[in-house]
Structure formats: C-alpha cells, structure tokens
Amino acid sequence: MFDFSKNLKKLPPYLFAAIDDKKVILRKKGVKFLDLSVGDPDISAPERVVKLLSVSAKVKENQKYASNKGKPKLRRSIKKWMKKRFQVDLNQDSQILPVLGTKEALAHLPVGLIDKGDYVIVPSPGYPGYRAAGVLAGARVYQLPLLEKNNFLPDLAKIPKLVKKRAKILYLNYPNNPTTVSAPKSFMEEAVRFCKKHKILLAWDNAYSEIYFDKKPLSILQIKGAKQVAIEFHSLSKTFCMTGFRIGWVCGNPDIVNILAKVKSNVDSGIFPAVQDAAVAALDKELPYLVNLRKTFKQRRQCLLKTLKEAGFSKFYADSTFYIWAKLPASFKSSLEFSKYLMEEEKIVATPGVGFGKYGEGFIRFALTVDKRKLTNIFKKKIPV
Template identity: 35%
Template sequence: MTFCDPLISLFTETSKTMHFANRLQALEKNVFADMDKAKSQAISNGKTIIDLSLGSSDLAADPEALNAIASSLEDHTTHGYLLHYGTLEFRETVAQWYHQRFGVEVNPHTEVLTLIGSQEGTAHLPLALLDPGDFALLLDPGYPSHAGGVYLAGGQIYPMPLLAKNDFLPVFADVPSQVLEQAKMIVLSYPHNPTSATASLAFFQEAVAFCQEHGLVLVHDFPYVDIIFEGMAQPPSILQADPTKSLSIEFFTLSKSYNMGGFRIGYAIGNAEIVQALRRVKAVVDFNQYRGILNGAIAALTGDQTTVKKTVTRFQSRRDAFINALNNIGWQVASPQATMYVWAKLPQPWENKSVEFCTELVAATGVAVSPGAGFGKQGEGYVRFALVHDPNILELAVEKIAQFLGRINF
C-alpha cells in the first residue's frame, strides 16, 4: 500500500522533537537513583543486599492504626472522595495532640492541614511562597525534596553550610545581604536528616528573630519528633519559639513514629495564612487520601503510644550495636542522640569520594549506604547509614565494610 508512503515521509520531515520544561534540568542529577542502579547491578552479580541507604522503617505499623483502617474498609461511606471539610476530625485530633505535647494552642479549622505525607507539603509549599528568581535558604546537607520543591517553583537556593564545628547548625549571620533581599523562606529540620544533629529552643528563637528581621517564612520539617534516645530532652517545636505563629509552619508525619510510611499521612501546623496558601496549591493537585487512613492516624495519635516507645527502643539498641561495631573496626563515629541514622565521616582515601565509596562498597559486599554528596555539597566526605535492620544484620554489615576497607585502622 504504497499510497501511504508520501504521508509517512511528510510526517517524518515536519515532526518536531518533544520539548520538556526547563525546570526539569535541575532535577536530572539524582544520586539515589544512581545508587538504585548500583544495587540492581550488585543483585544481578549475585550479591545479597543489606540496604542501609533508605530511611524506610522495617518495623510494623501501629496496631491500633491498622485496626481502625481495617474497620473502615467495611464502611462504604469511607470509599468516596475526601475533601478538606471531611478531614476535620483528624485536624481536631492533631490540634489536641499538639497542645498536649508542646503547650501551644492550635485552631484546627485554620491552622492545621492534612497532607499526603509531610514531603508533599514541603515540596508544594514553595509554589505558594516563591516567585521565579526568589531565594529559599536551605540546609546543606539537607533532605533532597526541600530543594526539589524550590526548583519546581522556579526559585533559587542559597545553601546554608552545616559544619561539624558548628554542631551542624547554620550560621544566619553568614547569609549575604543581597541574598536576603530576594529571599522569601527558610527551611530548617531538627532532629536533622542526614546528620542526626539536634537544635535547642534558643536556636529556634534566634531563627524566628532572624526571619522577623528579614521578612522570611520559617518552615520546620519535624519528622523525627519522637525518635530521640535516652538522656536527650524532647526536641522543641518551632511554634514554641513563635507561639503566635507570626511567620512559621511546621510539618509532621506518622511515617517514623508509627511506622506508617507507606500510608502517606502527615500534616502541617502553623500560621493561618501560610496554611491557607498551601491548601490552595494542594486543592489543584489532589484530594486527600482514603478516609480510613485518617481514622488510623487518629487511633495512633490518641492511643497509648506503645508503638512509639517500642520503636525508639529498637532504634536505640540498633544505634548502640552499630556504633560499637564501627568503633571496633577503627571507624570512630559519634553516637547520635536522635533519628534513625548514623552520619559518618569517611576515612582516607575515601574522604572526598562518597559516591565512589558507596557504589564500590555495594558492588563488592552488597552493603548499600547513602553518599553524603547526595544531600548537598557540604555532605561530601560523609556517608549516611540508616538503622533499618536489627543488630545482628547491622553487625554483619560492618564486618563486610571492614573487609572492603582491608581491616585497616583509620
């Protein structure tokens, strides 16, 4: 049927190459995608993977939450779309939980927003706050989705270095004045991923004063509110430093405390105008998740907190076993006071080659860890271990790491 040939030829000659948005260029580099490829290659080469690269809890979800979700499945009224008004009971529960925990009153109608995981909120918020070219001040190293949301909004990033000599806290006085003139927001997150550093209420009060002086929205990502170990005081909330909620918003999740990462349930608390702005962005992107998940979250937040206590105990025992094993092979690492991570400075000759260390380690041993460079420029020279296995597996991982390093002292 040769009569079609001229049409095919014409279509081929006049068709254009697809063009994708320029904003995607900033998202092309993804160290963690590269690590996934390295893990897949190691598996194809016969290695058994011990994956310490992802902060996804291996522990069971909160039983009270599971029971509430299971009961909801039999109720057909939970099967439809869930709009904002339908989340009120959950928002009221959040407000009550927060007041009991931190002593700051919260209006569930205007100051709480249900989220599909806190990452959804932190990634969408820049769309509500930034015009193209505006600056966001972010922690370096920091959680990658914080940067991703800024890039999608067309904003610029000023990375605030987190250095060991400063206890991995940013120095606000070091931010250039020309950056502050174009800045609209700052993102903090303590206890911190990846460094596991903690911050005091005095530091947050300094942050609030800095933001008030320069007209910045203060964003605090708070997923590790409960993952704190023996001897460590309760981490403060940013709203304790800004009790009138003059310019702050804080993000929470049930992923870590209640092992509900796969259920994608989180929430924001803060300044009513900021919450409303985020709600407007969210309204054009999604509805809320299944009502049964919110019922499960209500059960978790109002329950006896047994799951939280057991989770913290498990992670503390893992931390102790892992730090002890590392120290025994000569890799001296400070014991973190919070989070589910160990942030370790690489030994020579790997001290500025975190990606190479991680890709070669998984290829040789099957042990997968996260390169510090994946969290920002200041993360180079470090690796992050996620404590997502029990002590015997963590100790086996350290044995394999020792073999990879040649059992040298460093």
C-alpha cells in the first residue's frame, strides 16, 4: 500500500545500514569476524564526562525540552574552544549553533537553502550523508571527483558551468573520510575564492579536526573572507568518542546559522540538556584525553599498516582520521567483490570504496576502531595480488 517517495527511491540503502545487516547474518550463523567497517571507535568517552552526564540527567530542568539554540554555557565553551584551537573569533549568539551530531545538521542544511532545479555539490568518494542530504531536499546532486592523482583534492575549475550557476552548497570534508588526506591552506583559500565568486555556500565538514598525526588541520574559518561564504561542522563523536551522545555544532556565517536554526526549530526540540552539560565538560577539560586518543590511533595505524603490507597490499593512505584507505590488490576488479572476499575468506568486515561514491571504486576502507592487539596477523592467507 505504501511506497517510498521519488526522492527516497533515488537513494541506495544507507551504506552502513546495509553492512550492519550483513553483520547480523554473520552473527546469527555464529561466525566470528573482525569488524573494521564503521567509524565508531571502541574507546570509551572520557570518564569524567560520562559521570557528569549521569549526575546531570537527574536534574529536573534537564529532563525538559531544550532550547533549540543550545545552552548559553555550551555556546560559550564552543566559542572558547574555537578560539583556543584555531584562533577563530565567533559570536556565540549569531555564529554558533549546537546540533544533534554533524549528520543531522548537514542533512537539514539543504532543506533551508534548496529550491527547484538547484544543485548540491558533494565529494566522491565522500561521507554518504552529503548526497542523501541533497537528494532528500530535492536538489540535483553533482558528484565532485576526488582523484588519487590530485591527492584527493577536487579540481574546482572542472565543475560544469550550469552546476556552478545553480549550485547552492558545496560540501567538502578535510581531514577526509574516507581518503584520510588533509587539505593544504592553499586549497582552502582556493575553495573560499571559488565559493565567493559563484555565490555558493561552502559547507566544510571538520568532524575529524582532532584526529591527526602530524600537521594540525586548519579550520576553514581561519581563511580570510571565509565567514562570508562558509560554515563549519564539528562533532564530539570522533573528537571525544561520543558517537552515541549525538552532539556537535555548526559555526560560521550568521545567515546560514539562522537558516539552519529555523529548519531545526521545526523538526527537533533541542539536544538533551544533560548531553549538553557533558559536552561542556569535554570541551573545557579533556585536552589530555585527546592527546592519548591520537597516540592510540597512531599505534593502531602502525600495526595495521604493517599487517596490510605483509598481506600483500601495496598502496595506502593513512594521513589523518582513524581510517586506512587502501588500494585494491590488482587481482580484484571491484571493491564490492574484494569486501565480499574479505568477509567470506578472512572474516574481516571492511567498507568497499564504491560505497562512498563512484570515484571511491578501486579502494577499500579499514577503520582503526579495534585494539592494536587485534590488528596483527588478521589475514589467514596472503591476499591474491
């Protein structure tokens, strides 16, 4: 009797929901497997933050509807954090909006900006939420290739004229999931210039800003003129391993903050206030946690890289984030075929590159979300190359 809308029909099943279904089948069969698919670290959120959450949940006012704008003390903490980490000055009332995780915010953004015939430009490979956001808002979606030969940075000059003319949003994400690369300042400047020239909103997803190994990633808001054309997404999910808490923020251009706030005031009723208190505690006090987190991912990265090399893989990217983006062994033609092989022959679940868009084909993504001891000797046999 009921059917999906035309827009929803355009979307494949959500990548990780489909992988989850496969995992359920394996579990039902009693198959033990190593799960390196989803970007959900096994590491606990900071202990103090969890304790504070439980205390805060008992406070009666925290059990009521929350303000859509978030608690002033949370916006203050975000302001301080952005200043300390990036030297970016923000007005906490007009340029910062706490959200229910980055995914929610980037999905609701086009609802407030897209009219019939407009385009949304999304990176490919890229986090699947961008494309879904565009499609659900009725936008036309242009997949912007991130190619290995360009170090996974897009060639903005190659975007067709019509797309440039009708595009409302350009989503970009560095440090990048899934390719792991960070963007140099020169590219960030180019992206700001491009968006200014074509009057496109630059929606910069900085969810992995703290998961780096060498050079500290920048904020797009550090780039001159960015506040006129850009907003930036941040998430406590990856930064403090608080994926289940559902909290992050959007900051930057005040008009966009206002537009998103209007959309959200019509669809949600704010963030659980106790979770907001927990976020304040994380942002204000948990810098040492972050230092340890990076150390842990670095060790895991070393272990898995060694294991992959020994198994016969020859090309990988592992610059930042907690992923390894590995080129398929030459004997495999598609990432789906290879992920099936890994699951069936090696009992390893990894994410096929094509799941991140057509330009992700030829790669597979491993997430460093299990302990380093589990990352050695994971292959029973040499991968056919």
